[in-house]
Amino acid sequence: MHGRGWIAIGSALLALALVSAACGGGDDESGDGSSDGGTADVTLTVKDFEFDPTTLEVSAGEHTITITNTGAVEHSFTLDDDSVSQDVEAGESATLTFDATETIGFYCEYHPDQMKGTLTVS
Numbered sequence: 001m002h003g004r005g006w007i008a009i010g011s012a013l014l015a016l017a018l019v020s021a022a023c024g025g026g027d028d029e030s031g032d033g034s035s036d037g038g039t040a041d042v043t044l045t046v047k048d049f050e051f052d053p054t055t056l057e058v059s060a061g062e063h064t065i066t067i068t069n070t071g072a073v074e075h076s077f078t079l080d081d082d083s084v085s086q087d088v089e090a091g092e093s094a095t096l097t098f099d100a101t102e103t104i105g106f107y108c109e110y111h112p113d114q115m116k117g118t119l120t121v122s
Contacts, residue, residue, distance in 0.1 A: 041066065046075045046088060046108070046115075054117040058100050068093040075115065080105040 042065040045052045049071070056065075067077050069088040077096075078085040081104060088094045100121045108115035 043068070044077065044117075045070060046077075047071045049108075049111050049114045051106075051108075051115055051117045055120060056106075056117065057120045057122060060100055060121050062097060062099050064095060064097045066093060066095045074110060076109045078107055078109045079119070080107065085109065 042056050042058060042063055044065060044067045046067060046069045067086060067088050069075055069090055069092055072090050074087060074089050076085055076087045084098045086094050086096045103120045106117050106119055
């Protein structure tokens with residue numbers, strides 16, 4: 001191939017790389033469990049008879065929470081107003097989507113005196 005052929009190929013590859021770079025990276029996740037204007041993922045672990053963490057911080061809006069039960073008995077994630085409730089069998093995970101509008105408590109309906117937390121909406 002002659003000089004002009006390599007230049008044309010090089011120019012085409014450069015253009016493709018620039019278009020790819022401009023189209024990628026549109027994810028505005030901040031890495032802290034929240035995002036602006038989209039669904040944010042929150043992770044909660046249930047072990048023995050406790051939530052980890054006991055405080056979840058999210059922005060107002062729709063969120064997806066993944067609850068992993070590493071304990072030996074069934075637990076639930078239930079909001080204080082009972083608008084959201086999800087059972088999670090021992091050794092399993094569950095994912096649910098909910099709309100966070102205000103700070104609210106959560107608990108395990110099977111162990112409400114031992115397992116409590118707060119979902120803080122900022």
